Amino acid sequence: MSDPELRPRWVGPSSIIFSIALALGALAAIGYSAWSLWPQGPSAEEIYFGKTLPHWWIATAKGKAPKRDALAEAPSEELRTSLEQIQELLQGSDPNAVAAESIALNQVIERAGLPYFIDVVVRGRWPLILSFAVAQRDTWKMGDKEQLVVVASRLDRTNVVTAFTGHKGEDLPVVLLDRIEASLLRILLKPSSQEVERLYRETLFTEAQKAVPGFDQEIVRKAVLAREKAIIRMEKYKKLKISRPRRFRLPYSWLEEMEELTKKGAILKSDLRQLKKADQALNEGPTGEGLLWLRRRMAEVGSAHQAHAAFSPPLEDAPAPEALVYIYGEEATSFRAGGHLHMRAALGAIRDSQAPACLALMRTLRGGAGKHRRATAWYYGTISALVELFQTRETSPNYLAQQAKNACAEGDSSLRAKAAQALEKLGVAKIDRLSEAIEAN
Numbered sequence: 001m002s003d004p005e006l007r008p009r010w011v012g013p014s015s016i017i018f019s020i021a022l023a024l025g026a027l028a029a030i031g032y033s034a035w036s037l038w039p040q041g042p043s044a045e046e047i048y049f050g051k052t053l054p055h056w057w058i059a060t061a062k063g064k065a066p067k068r069d070a071l072a073e074a075p076s077e078e079l080r081t082s083l084e085q086i087q088e089l090l091q092g093s094d095p096n097a098v099a100a101e102s103i104a105l106n107q108v109i110e111r112a113g114l115p116y117f118i119d120v121v122v123r124g125r126w127p128l129i130l131s132f133a134v135a136q137r138d139t140w141k142m143g144d145k146e147q148l149v150v151v152a153s154r155l156d157r158t159n160v161v162t163a164f165t166g167h168k169g170e171d172l173p174v175v176l177l178d179r180i181e182a183s184l185l186r187i188l189l190k191p192s193s194q195e196v197e198r199l200y201r202e203t204l205f206t207e208a209q210k211a212v213p214g215f216d217q218e219i220v221r222k223a224v225l226a227r228e229k230a231i232i233r234m235e236k237y238k239k240l241k242i243s244r245p246r247r248f249r250l251p252y253s254w255l256e257e258m259e260e261l262t263k264k265g266a267i268l269k270s271d272l273r274q275l276k277k278a279d280q281a282l283n284e285g286p287t288g289e290g291l292l293w294l295r296r297r298m299a300e301v302g303s304a305h306q307a308h309a310a311f312s313p314p315l316e317d318a319p320a321p322e323a324l325v326y327i328y329g330e331e332a333t334s335f336r337a338g339g340h341l342h343m344r345a346a347l348g349a350i351r352d353s354q355a356p357a358c359l360a361l362m363r364t365l366r367g368g369a370g371k372h373r374r375a376t377a378w379y380y381g382t383i384s385a386l387v388e389l390f391q392t393r394e395t396s397p398n399y400l401a402q403q404a405k406n407a408c409a410e411g412d413s414s415l416r417a418k419a420a421q422a423l424e425k426l427g428v429a430k431i432d433r434l435s436e437a438i439e440a441n
Contacts, residue, residue, distance in 0.1 A: 042252050045075055049116040049131045050155035050253065057129040058158070060090045061098075075114060082108045095127035102129075117150065117172075121160060131156040135177060135299075139435040140307035146434070147310045149173045149303045157253060173306035180298045182246035184291070188224045194371045195401045200362045203408065207297070207356055208290045215290030223282040230275035234258070234267040248291050249283045250275075297355035301363055307431055308348035315340045321426060323388040327395070328380050335377050342367075342381020344428050347389065351419040352431050358408035361389075361415060365404045369397040388422045 042050065048070070056070035071087070074080035082105045089098045099120040106117045115134040120127050132152040140147045152174055187201045205217040228244075235242050240261075245254050255276070261267045282288065316337045320328070324343055328336050346367070350360040367373065368383030383395060390403045407415050420430075 045114060045116070046133065046155065048073060048075065049114075049118070049133070051157070053118070054129050054131055054156040054158055057086075057090065060087055061126055063091070076108075076112045078108050079105075079112060090127065093125070095122045095125055098127035116155070117152070123160075128158060128160050129156065130154065130158065130160060132174075137435060138303045138307070138433055140304075140311075140431045141434050142307075142311045142429050142431045145311065147173070147307050149175065149306045149310070151175045151177065151299050151303060153177045173310050175299050175302035175306060177295060177299060178247065180295050180302070181248050181291075184294060184298075185224060185246050185248070188221045189228060191221075192371050194397070196365055196370045196397045199401045199405060200366045200370065203358060203362045204294055205290075207359055208294050211293050212286055212290040214286030215293075216286070220282070220287050220291065223278060223287060227275060227278035227282060230271060230278050234271045234275065237268055237271065238266050240266060248288070248295070250279045297359055298363070300355040301349050301353045301360045303433070304349040304353035304360070304431070305345045307433075308345040308352070308428070309341055311431065312341050312344055312428075321384065321388065324380065324384040326393060327384050327387065335375070335380060338377025339380030339384060342378050343384040343388070344381075344423070344426055346382050346385040347419045347422050347426070348428055348431065350389075351416050351423060354433060357412045357415040357419070361404055361407060365400060369395070369400045385422070388425075389418055 052068045052073055053070045056066040056068065059066035071080050071083055074083060086098060086101055086105060089101055099122055102118055102120045109116055109118075117132050117134060119130040119132065121130060122128070131154075132150075133155050134150055134152050136151045138149045138151065140149060150172060154176065184204070187197065191201060192198065201217075205215075205220075209215050209217075227250075231242055231244060234240065242258075245251050258267065258272055258275070262269050262272055282291070316332070316334075318337075318340065320332075320336055320340055321343065324336065324339055328339055346360075346364040350357050350364065353360050364382045364385055367378050367381075368386050373379050373383075386400050386403075387393065387395065390400070390407070392399075392403065394400075407418065
């Protein structure tokens with residue numbers, strides 16, 4: 001117990017007083033133990049962007065009085081002025097004007113040095129706000145061009161799920177840590193026996209074990225299952241349906257909501273206590289370090305992919321690579337142009353990402369031959385990248401999985417060299433990351 005206010009103290013020779021001191025010390029220890037199972041509380045700025053601003057935004061758009069005034073609580077005067085302009089537009093009838101003005105709002109947030117940004121999604125007549133905490137900003141360089149890629153986590157708790165982020169009228173490549181964590185947790189909770197999925201899972205954990213001594217896939221899986229079982233027990237007590245944040249560490253705001261449910265008698269305190277213990281086990285020691293290592297490396301792969309996609313010239317009228325024509329056919333559609341884009345970006349991530357090249361290859365393999373593949377531009381791009389990389393016309397998942405396994409076994413430099421050869425045929429220049437990533441947990 002490092003906090004001096006929580007240490008039991010001996011206050012005198014009297015046995016009675018000494019006994020009282022010991023009892024108080026025990027209570028303090030219990031209180032400290034319960035408190036320490038919670039993640040560190042959010043900062044005032046995180047509360048503002050994650051809760052106050054989204055609630056104010058939605059209430060204003062609906063013509064209702066917000067519970068908290070986001071204007072009065074704005075972290076800077078410039079931000080308050082920008083929100084006043086947003087407020088007028090929210091009370092108007094053009095949601096697209098609100099989305100356009102959000103670009104200026106984000107510029108204000110960045111000038112203030114605040115690690116946040118907002119995105120606006122127009123649903124019908126409602127301009128809905130999504131807020132994000134920035135973990136890092138990657139600046140990539142190709143020749144004399146530079147491209148920013150933002151790596152971020154979703155903050156707001158609004159019930160909006162989108163396939164893409166990006167402001168109206170502004171191109172902002174974003175890598176979402178939430179989706180990386182959700183994907184990793186999914187393969188632990190429901191591991192697939194399909195060869196590509198199995199190889200993907202095994203490769204990720206093998207690479208993490210190399211970097212983090214003591215990291216063990218089975219220990220991680222047991223910790224994930226223990227947390228899931230604790231939530232199931234909480235649901236069964238009063239037949240509740242509890243939404244699960246697919247994150248490594250359960251968000252502070254979500255735990256607060258569960259605490260409120262215990263006060264109302266909807267869930268048992270003992271079940272919530274077990275949940276916190278399971279969450280702590282998942283996020284401490286080699287287990288927590290290994291998961292964060294995986295998240296960081298997969299974010300690096302995603303950042304390189306997004307940068308290559310942003311640097312790519314318009315491809316609608318460009319001749320399609322032979323591998324893509326083999327997979328997709330001659331028809332020039334948006335799927336083929338998108339497939340061309342993702343083919344270049346997937347190969348570029350293998351060659352240029354600062355993560356192990358094998359991780360980038362496994363991400364591509366899963367997109368082109370994994371269990372959940374379907375006819376999208378991402379699928380056509382990744383399967384074409386594999387065909388080009390392995391110089392093959394065989395596209396069965398098991399065959400591609402074996403080729404990927406062999407390529408990883410040859411070593412990082414060999415795999416990057418193969419990707420470089422494929423990219424040379426496509427005329428894709430190398431990119432370099434200029435910024436040093438500083439990631440918040």
